[in-house]
Amino acid sequence: xxxxxxxxxxxVATSSTQGFFKHAAKQEAGxxxxxxxxxxxxxxxxxxxxxxxxxxxEFPLYWYSVPAVMKAWLDEVFDDDLLGTAGDRxxxxxxxxxxxxxRALKDFAxxxxxxxxxxxxxxxLQALANETKMTYLTPLVVGQFAYxxxxxxxxxxVNYRQYLTAPRPGxxxxxxAWLASRLRKLAEQHPDRAPGYLGLxxxxxxxxxxxxxLRLNLDLLGDD
Amino acid sequence: xxxxxxxxxxxVATSSTQGFFKHAAKQEAGxxxxxxxxxxxxxxxxxxxxxxxxxxxEFPLYWYSVPAVMKAWLDEVFDDDLLGTAGDRxxxxxxxxxxxxxRALKDFAxxxxxxxxxxxxxxxLQALANETKMTYLTPLVVGQFAYxxxxxxxxxxVNYRQYLTAPRPGxxxxxxAWLASRLRKLAEQHPDRAPGYLGLxxxxxxxxxxxxxLRLNLDLLGDD
Numbered sequence: 292x293x294x295x296x297x298x299x300x301x302x303v304a305t306s307s308t309q310g311f312f313k314h315a316a317k318q319e320a321g322x323x324x325x326x327x328x329x330x331x332x333x334x335x336x337x338x339x340x341x342x343x344x345x346x347x348x349e350f351p352l353y354w355y356s357v358p359a360v361m362k363a364w365l366d367e368v369f370d371d372d373l374l375g376t377a378g379d380r381x382x383x384x385x386x387x388x389x390x391x392x393x394r395a396l397k398d399f400a401x402x403x404x405x406x407x408x409x410x411x412x413x414x415x416l417q418a419l420a421n422e423t424k425m426t427y428l429t430p431l432v433v434g435q436f437a438y439x440x441x442x443x444x445x446x447x448x449v450n451y452r453q454y455l456t457a458p459r460p461g462x463x464x465x466x467x468a469w470l471a472s473r474l475r476k477l478a479e480q481h482p483d484r485a486p487g488y489l490g491l492x493x494x495x496x497x498x499x500x501x502x503x504x505l506r507l508n509l510d511l512l513g514d515d
Numbered sequence: 516x517x518x519x520x521x522x523x524x525x526x527v528a529t530s531s532t533q534g535f536f537k538h539a540a541k542q543e544a545g546x547x548x549x550x551x552x553x554x555x556x557x558x559x560x561x562x563x564x565x566x567x568x569x570x571x572x573e574f575p576l577y578w579y580s581v582p583a584v585m586k587a588w589l590d591e592v593f594d595d596d597l598l599g600t601a602g603d604r605x606x607x608x609x610x611x612x613x614x615x616x617x618r619a620l621k622d623f624a625x626x627x628x629x630x631x632x633x634x635x636x637x638x639x640l641q642a643l644a645n646e647t648k649m650t651y652l653t654p655l656v657v658g659q660f661a662y663x664x665x666x667x668x669x670x671x672x673v674n675y676r677q678y679l680t681a682p683r684p685g686x687x688x689x690x691x692a693w694l695a696s697r698l699r700k701l702a703e704q705h706p707d708r709a710p711g712y713l714g715l716x717x718x719x720x721x722x723x724x725x726x727x728x729l730r731l732n733l734d735l736l737g738d739d
Contacts, residue, residue, distance in 0.1 A: 301590075355639035356580060359587035366525075366583045406645040407638050414631050414638065415579035421630040 294319070294455045295343035296389075298326040299350035299361025308391050308436040312349065315448050319456050327364050336364075337373050341380060346425070347455065348416065349389040355412045365419070374423060382424035387454060388416060389431045396434035428460060471495045518543070518679050519567035520613075522550040523574035523585025532615050532660040536573065539672050543680045551588050560588075561597050565604060570649070571679065572640065573613040579636045589643070598647060606648035611678060612640060613655045620658035652684060695719045 296316055303309050303326040316322050325339060340346060350357050357365070374380050390409065398404040399412075409432050420427035431454045433439075433447060449470075454460040457469035474492040478485035520540055527533050527550040540546045549563060564570060574581050581589070598604050614633065622628040623636075633656050644651035655678045657663075657671060673694075678684040681693035698716040702709035 354586075354589050354593060355642045356586065359583055359590045362578075362580065362586040363583035365578045369578060406642050411635065411638050412642060414635050418579045418630050418636060 292321055292344045292456060293342055294322045294345045294347065295339050296322060296324050296347045296349055296455065297361075297364075298324070299348065299358050299364065300326065301358055301360055306351075308351070308433070309349070311436070311444070311448075312389065312451060315451050316455060319452055322455050327360050329360060329363060331364055331367055333368055333372070336368050340368075340373065343384060345385040345387060345428075345455070346381075347387040347389055350391075352390055352392040352409075352412075355407075356415070369419070369423070379424055384425045385428055386416070386420040386423075386425040387428040387431065387460070388413060389433075389451065389454065391433040391436050394434060396432060398434075428454075431460070467495045516545055516568045516680060517566055518546045518569040518571065519563050520546060520548050520571045520573055520679065521585075521588075522548070523572065523582050523588065524550065525582055525584055530575075532575070532657070533573070535660070535668070535672075536613065536675060539675050540679060543676055546679050551584050553584060553587060555588055555591055557592050557596070560592050564592075564597065567608060569609040569611060569652075569679070570605075571611045571613055574615075576614055576616040576633075576636075579631075580639070593643070593647070603648055608649045609652055610640075610644040610647075610649040611652040611655065611684070612637060613657075613675065613678065615657040615660050618658060620656060622658075652678075655684070691719045 296312075298309055300306050300309055309326075313324055316324050323339065323343070325336075348357065348361065350361055353359075356362070371378075390413070392399075392409075394405070396409070399407070399409045401408060409430065413430055417427050431450060439447065453466055453469050457465055459465045471492040474488045474495070478488040478492075481488070520536075522533055524530055524533055533550075537548055540548050547563065547567070549560075572581065572585065574585055577583075580586070595602075614637070616623075616633075618629070620633070623631070623633045625632060633654065637654055641651050655674060663671065674684075677690055677693050681689055683689045695716040698712045698719070702712040702716075705712070
């Protein structure tokens with residue numbers, strides 16, 4: 292599967308959140324990391340979009356929406372030439388969102404500080420997915436990255452890598468299969484540790500209840 | 516009342532919709548017409564925003580959101596310097612939206628072609644109003660301006676002018692009062708036609724049921 296990660300940030304190089312994601316993305320095969328910089332090269336970007344199976348819009352939430360550079364890109368590049376005369380040249384692809392926010396995620400729960408949930412605030416992008424006949428993936432949202440504990444960062448790393456490449460990210464059974472396949476690959480690469488990796492893979496396939504602990508075990512075993 | 520109309524359009528001069536609105540806005544006292552052009556003059560724009568009682572964001576809907584130039588302006592100008600240390604320097608002002616779309620409005624009704632209603636798609640701006648403690652006015656939405664009949668344009672003209680300057684636009688009783696005040700002013704300006712104007716004003720104040728017909732009568736009487 293080919294995944295295109297489109298980053299909308301006014302200054303990607305200085306963003307610790309995007310640096311963290313970039314490091315994680317580089318470890319997955321078939322992932323193209325594409326930070327947006329104006330002016331856009333529409334021809335090259337159309338080709339990237341057409342070639343991708345999964346398209347990720349990755350951005351910090353600015354005033355409850357994408358940053359200006361990403362809106363400019365959508366306004367300029369998502370046109371009839373991209374979509375084709377039948378409007379279906381992106382049809383069947385997946386559209387994922389990786390959104391980080393300076394507020395805690397709990398602020399967006401109904402009845403908390405913010406007026407609307409993140410699901411509601413992201414409707415314009417869900418509508419874009421529908422209009423272009425892409426499958427909208429459940430967004431991966433991150434609140435207050437700077438305050439995450441090391442353990443939370445490790446968990447985010449695995450969730451993020453799954454979000455880029457796993458089938459149906461967010462579905463527990465698929466996440467377990469993705470982790471098991473990673474463990475089997477690790478076992479091939481590190482024969483000395485193979486029994487441990489294969490044992491975990493077997494447990495995963497037998498018992499998805501232990502998934503969240505196993506996620507962390509995977510990281511502690513040093514898959515980087 | 517001071518109203519600031521902020522226009523977010525990539526090329527205001529060529530827009531027939533914005534030309535129509537501009538002509539209407541120029542007829543209302545206390546209205547500042549402000550098309551956004553980058554780079555922004557943050558100091559001047561903050562002063563305009565602070566001075567306004569009602570702030571209107573006026574834009575065509577591009578990918579279910581504001582055009583890039585308006586998003587850039589929001590990202591750059593709506594900051595701590597604008598909102599002040601207590602975050603309340605816009606508190607108590609009204610925020611209105613004038614949104615035109617290339618689709619028919621009926622496409623946004625639940626179960627029609629589009630996935631979400633315009634009210635839902637505009638949540639990010641409603642959230643901005645809430646966050647900055649402004650009162651969110653019911654948006655004025657216009658579908659397919661180019662296809663409006665002359666009668667529909669006349670009606671839009673009155674609705675638009677009310678939206679800029681009438682108290683609580685959208686409330687029938689306030690609209691009637693606004694129209695009556697305009698008729699009385701016309702009567703002063705054109706003594707020869709005063710009986711007609713004053714008669715209509717009296718009817719308005721007696722009977723708001725006939726409001727929509729009277730709106731058109733006002734235009735036919737030549738208030739321009």
